Each structure stands twice: as C-alpha cells, then as structure tokens.
Amino acid sequence: MAFVEGPELRKQLETLPAAERESLIKPFLLPPRVRKSSVKGRKGNSKPVRTFLRSKLYYLLYFLIHIVFSIYTRIRQSYHAIVDRVLAILYYHHRTPELIRKDVRGLNRLPEHLSVVLTLRKDEDSLETLMDEVAELTAWSSCAGIPALSIYEKTGILKSHIPALHRIITSKLDTYYGPPSHQPALGVFAPHHPLYAPTLVPQSSKSNIETITVLLLSSTDGRETLVDLTKTLAEMAQHGKVSPQDIGTKLIDAELAEMMTIPAPSPQESGNDTNGTDSAAGNNLTPLTKADPDLVLIFGPYVKLDGYPPWQIRLSEIFCTGDHSTGIAGEVEAVEYQRFIKGLWRYARAEMRFGR
Structure with missing residues (x-):
C-alpha cells in the first residue's frame, strides 16, 4: 500500500x-521493561518458608558465636584474675627494699627510665589517691634500682603541688628505708619548672649515694610542645639564625631532651631557707640517663596513652597491666605491686629490634 505525506496520510491511517x-x-516500539521490585516480590512470595528458615539460621549462628565468645572472655578474665591474685600473694614487697631487689635480681635488663600513665579519678580524694600512687611507684622504682621515673597525668594537676608531692614521697620512703639518712636523694621537677629537692639532713651524713628523680608530664608537654618547637625553628630559619638543612631529627631530639633534663636548683634553693631547703640534694642528682623512657606502664584495662608526648615514646616498650576484671572491688586501674613487677618481667624478655 502506498502512503502519501501530509493530511492525506492521517486520513488513510x-x-x-x-x-x-x-x-x-x-516494529518501532521498545520491548516492555519489567520492574525488579515486582520480580523480587514474586520470588519472595513464591518461597516464604525458605526465607523464614534462612533468617532463623542466621540468628542461630549469631547467637552461638556470641555464646562461645562470651564463655571464652569469662574464662580468660577469670584466669587472669586468679593469676593476678596469686602473684599478689607470692610477690608482696612488705615495704622491704631487699624483697623488691630479690624480685628483680634475676632480670637481665632493667629500664633506666620508667614512665607510668596514671589517671585522675573523679572521687573527692582523687588528688590524695594520685599522690599516694606516685609515692608507691617512686619507692618501688628506687628499691628496684631504676634511677628515673616519669609520671604522665593528662591534666597536669601534680605540677601545681610539687612541694606537697615531695613530702608525700619522702614520707612513703620512710616506711621503706627508715630515717632520711638511709633514703636515696629525691628530686621532683616538671618541664619548665625548677627542681624541687630539699633535704632534711646534711647530705654528707647519708649512708648511700642512690638517687631517684621524678619527672611530671602532662598533655601540654606533648602536641603543644611540638607545635611551639616547630614555630620556633621556623622563625629562626626565617631570620637566618639556623639553616633549614640543619633542622632534622638530631636537632629535635636535642631540643626535646632539654625538657627532660634536670634543671639547676631555683634561686631560693641556693642555701638553707626557713623551710629547710638545701641545694645539696639537687647538686647530687645527675641528669636523666635517658630522656626517652625505656618502658611505659599503663595501669588500666587497655592501652590508652591519653595524649602522652608522642616523640618521647617512639622507641619505648609499652605494657598494659590489666584486664577488665583484675582489679579489687571493681578498681580496674589500681596501682599494684604485682603488676609493676610483671611489667619489668615483660620488659626484660622483650626483643629490642628498633625497626629492624
């Protein structure tokens, strides 16, 4: 049939x-499209029993996995709690330095600089508890032969109570060593703070030359210190005081090590004052043998550095002491002697590769 164009074509059609x-x-139309939702609906409706059984099987598998891991977790927590209590009985120091030295005598290596991460609790007597923990750690470190102890507490509240902390530590050392003449020389300081090292008796009457240095750190000594150091080096480079090629890891190490170096006694400690402050103890305290800590102990259920200065611990061994159920009366961050000793044991057995 022949067709013509225009209105005549329309009339013919x-x-x-x-x-x-x-x-x-x-012939000019596209094939019809089938909606996927309608196909899925027909398939689902065609086999409702199989879909129900599949979903219940998934729930059963999830339930069984949850039960198995719950049992494993409980057994693991119970095991660690029993081991922790047994160690607490077998390795109790009885505030006797000889027993502590006996516990570490067989170790082939001890940290020259030990660092401990502590947390300020929310109790009313949280500050007193924190200071008592620092005093205990100082006594244990001194008896074990560790010359340097750094305490990291995020808020930095201890820096405002250095004299009171020194008195509490000295009182704690009395219970371990006896009279001040038998105690090691004690110095407490913080970055950008003067050394506090008073003595109650003349240094010449001491029967030993042991020293223990306590360094207080906080979150301001971490990122903020690195930012300030970066700004300072950038300004010095802009003014031509230092060449950009000289800025490297060695220079940063040297600058940050000054933060860990024992400062000179403050002017008011140059002689005896009304509080009995004497500079002899400060003069007998040598600089920290290692600015970076060899071992970082975390008294808690999991590793939480909480803003610890990152540059100082890039080569440090980090040991977390506890599990969720190993504390006494729910105290999961208790500072206990057996955990302290366990950390020293782990450090002695650690293999130092330093990235190799």
Missing part, C-alpha cells in the same frame, strides 16, 4: 482498522 495500525507501529 484513521480509515485502517486498529489491528493494522498496531502492526505498523509495533
């Missing part, structure tokens, strides 16, 4: 039956 018009248009 209108005269054709509907079936012929559909047959003429059908």
